[in-house]
Amino acid sequence: MKKLTIGSIQKRKDALPLVMITAYDALFARLFSESADILLVGDSLNMSFGGNNDTLSATMDQMIYHTNAVCKGAPETFIITDMPFGSYTDEATALTNAIRVYRETSADAIKIEGGAEKAHLIKHLTLNGFAVCGHIGLLPQAVRAEGGYKVKGKNEHEALSLIADAQAIQQAGAFIIVIEGVKADVATRVAQSVSIPVIGIGAGNGVDGQVLVFSDMLGLYEPFVPKFVKQYMDGASAVKKSVSDYASEVQKRSFPDENYVY
The missing domain is CATH 1.20.5 (Single alpha-helices involved in coiled-coils or other helix-helix interfaces)
Incomplete structure (x- = not known):
């Protein structure tokens, strides 16, 4: 499979859905690369690999280590790295840590959680040469602040807020958005409100692609199976x-x- 570029990814808007899956090491990255358009080195590794209850203690060193492994296993696949909790609290911190990702790995892009309130960070990074994937809806890095993992888009106010988030992120320069844990009809509206691809996870089928955590999708992670996860093997x-x-x-x-x- 020919490696996608940002341009070819954006051409998939309202076209052939994009296939994204998480990967944390060279072994699985190599196996996934035959079918996946994009590999996400997610901070979810802190839970499935690290045994933690949330993603919050993942570090830049961990993300860079795992990103390097994934890049080696799938050099011909587009790779996005999660920026972990605390690594983009302000423009200077975000830029310093994003520079580390690009200097120390071959990742093609980075991902940041947050909506309109993070748009200034995305703009600062894109102006400095970084490809940024946004992430709105349910934000795993905000789990403690919100008191758990809560589905978004349950009312019109939340729906309009999500649309505003997506549009702010697009205007800031993001080339793609992940939308997580959002009512399906609202996620569809969000996808229709922007001209960049929107990738869903627990957000229905009216978006421009899907992403799943591989250990969930392959039935490897036993402690908890989210409602939106289809297990393709036991x-x-x-x-x-x-x-x-x-x-x-x-x-x-x-x-x-x-x-x-x-």
Whole structure:
């Protein structure tokens, strides 16, 4: 698959939906690259890989480490890196950390959570040569401030606010937006209100593409399955069975047999 550019991504607006999936290492990035248009090195790795209850303790060092691994595994795939919590509190901090991402990895873009209130940061970054993906709706980095993960767009006020967020982000220079945890009809309105692609996660089918966390989509993460996640395989059971079979054969001395020795 030919690597997409910002231009070719934007041409997918109202066209063939974009396929985005998270990746945190070279192994899975290589496997996903055959089908995914975009790989997102999400700070969700703090939960699925790090065992934490939220994304907030992810650091720049962690994001850069995992981004480098993903870039090595999928050099021909467009890669976006999440800017972790606390890494873009003001223009100077955001620019310093964005420079680290570009200098220390081959990431094609960075992602920032927040709506109109973060537009000035996006504008500052885009004016300094960075490709920025916005993120509106349910914001995982705001989970403690909001007292949990809450669906957005439940009333007209919230719908208009989300539309204003998307338009402010577009005007600031973002080339694409992720919209998360938003009522499907409202997400559709948001997508129709801007001329850049809007990628949904838990936001229905009326947008310009979808993103899922790979460990959710492959059924590997057992503690919690969000309502919007379709599990395309029972990965946890498959892995457990394979490891159990291996353990059993080791204990019975049936592995390795003559087929697996020198």
